[in-house]
Amino acid sequence: MRIAMISEHASPLAVLGGEDAGGQNTHVAELSAALAAAGHDVRVYTRWDAVDLPATVRCPDGYEVVHVPAGPAEPVAKDALLPHMKGFSHWLTDRWRGDRWTPEVVHAHFWMSGLAGLAAGRRTGVPVVQTYHALGVVKRRYQGVQDTSPPRRIGYERELGRSVDRVIAQCQDEVGELVRMGVPRSRMTVVPSGVNLRTFAPLGPAADRDDGRPRILTVGRLVERKGFQTVVRAMAHVPDAECVVVGGPPAGLLETDPYAGRLRALAHSCGVADRVRLAGAVPREEMGRWYRSADLLVAAPWYEPFGLTPLEAMACGVPVVGTAVGGIRDTVVDGVTGDLVPARDPRALGTAIQRLLDDRIRRFTYATAALERVRERYAWAATAERLVEVYGDVAAVGRATRVVAG
Numbered sequence: 001m002r003i004a005m006i007s008e009h010a011s012p013l014a015v016l017g018g019e020d021a022g023g024q025n026t027h028v029a030e031l032s033a034a035l036a037a038a039g040h041d042v043r044v045y046t047r048w049d050a051v052d053l054p055a056t057v058r059c060p061d062g063y064e065v066v067h068v069p070a071g072p073a074e075p076v077a078k079d080a081l082l083p084h085m086k087g088f089s090h091w092l093t094d095r096w097r098g099d100r101w102t103p104e105v106v107h108a109h110f111w112m113s114g115l116a117g118l119a120a121g122r123r124t125g126v127p128v129v130q131t132y133h134a135l136g137v138v139k140r141r142y143q144g145v146q147d148t149s150p151p152r153r154i155g156y157e158r159e160l161g162r163s164v165d166r167v168i169a170q171c172q173d174e175v176g177e178l179v180r181m182g183v184p185r186s187r188m189t190v191v192p193s194g195v196n197l198r199t200f201a202p203l204g205p206a207a208d209r210d211d212g213r214p215r216i217l218t219v220g221r222l223v224e225r226k227g228f229q230t231v232v233r234a235m236a237h238v239p240d241a242e243c244v245v246v247g248g249p250p251a252g253l254l255e256t257d258p259y260a261g262r263l264r265a266l267a268h269s270c271g272v273a274d275r276v277r278l279a280g281a282v283p284r285e286e287m288g289r290w291y292r293s294a295d296l297l298v299a300a301p302w303y304e305p306f307g308l309t310p311l312e313a314m315a316c317g318v319p320v321v322g323t324a325v326g327g328i329r330d331t332v333v334d335g336v337t338g339d340l341v342p343a344r345d346p347r348a349l350g351t352a353i354q355r356l357l358d359d360r361i362r363r364f365t366y367a368t369a370a371l372e373r374v375r376e377r378y379a380w381a382a383t384a385e386r387l388v389e390v391y392g393d394v395a396a397v398g399r400a401t402r403v404v405a406g
């Protein structure tokens with residue numbers, strides 16, 4: 001199939017770890033690669049954010065990235081991109097009308113891509129599949145006044161859910177949120193994200209570590225809702241271990257990062273500064289080395305639309321202690337592949353970490369069950385196959401509707 005991915009702010013070519021570059025970038029890159037490997041013709045449309053970017057880039061993984069000239073050719077925070085979505089959709093429309101390449105299906109990632117994709121899809125008769133990656137209602141609930149999303153986001157997301165040809169929910173928690181928003185269940189299909197089982201595997205090189213101390217790893221964009229503060233506080237209950245935080249700006253720029261500064265100050269006030277290390281952003285291809293160097297991964301977000309890092313750790317044979325939120329409740333089976341604890345509870349988190357560090361057999365059992373689970377359920381090739389079925393369905397319905405109408 002000819003498949004147009006739209007990922008307005010999250011380019012598959014971006015360096016990850018920064019404030020707006022994380023799971024969605026990985027997801028779009030891996031999904032596009034898996035679809036290309038299965039013989040599909042995939043183009044990823046993402047906004048330009050520098051003047052010297054080539055108009056198109058052919059990736060070694062077999063798909064093409066198209067830089068869309070919508071808004072200024074410089075980085076713009078994702079929450080400030082809405083005014084440029086009209087230009088984005090018109091550019092897509094002109095392109096698909098004028099080009100010899102018109103997609104058979106559009107798969108939009110994030111709500112703003114959905115707006116651009118739906119407008120262009122409706123003008124050109126191409127069906128639209130939507131993955132939200134994150135929902136405004138959830139963000140508003142947890143971030144309150146700190147939520148910088150455009151005020152109309154929640155309304156747009158509801159409208160999108162009722163208008164696109166299919167909504168892909170990534171976990172059961174998201175299904176519940178969407179239903180409460182008023183999106184009909186009949187429009188949804190649950191397809192979780194995948195994990196790259198070549199990049200993330202138990203065997204392979206590991207990052208250096210101090211063998212005298214157990215290593216706890218925690219990974220993500222350095223933003224408050226990822227719960228790194230809870231992890232730092234939990235370290236007071238885990239007296240002998242070191243904690244490595246991967247993510248944020250590159251190591252050289254960490255000194256000036258305000259959130260990194262807050263984490264360091266917190267570590268000092270909790271008396272754990274000598275055991276908490278901020279490693280900064282790590283390139284995607286090196287992430288496996290970091291997981292493999294750890295005794296366990298801690299994922300302690302306040303909320304999590306899906307959460308790739310627990311899956312990546314599980315694929316490396318590393319057990320997970322996670323908070324019982326969002327997608328983590330689907331990926332980590334409590335007491336079988338890891339332990340789940342309530343969010344924002346440093347004592348519960350610290351106790352669970354220490355208990356697992358004290359029990360080598362339990363860690364081994366979790367790791368084995370985790371590996372089996374990711375291999376069975378989360379291989380990208382299988383995820384791509386399930387999505388191709390959805391693409392085929394919506395394209396067939398679109399064709400039938402056009403025949404009836406025409």
Ligand code: UDP
Pocket residue numbers: 016017021022023024026219220221246247248280281282283284287306307308309310312
């Ligand atoms: N990641 C990375 N380098 C970093 C930090 C994160 O490659 O320094 C990757 C990580 O391996 C994962 C993604 O960024 O693939 C984070 O995805 P997740 O779903 O956990 O969080 P999100 O960023 O979507 O909130």
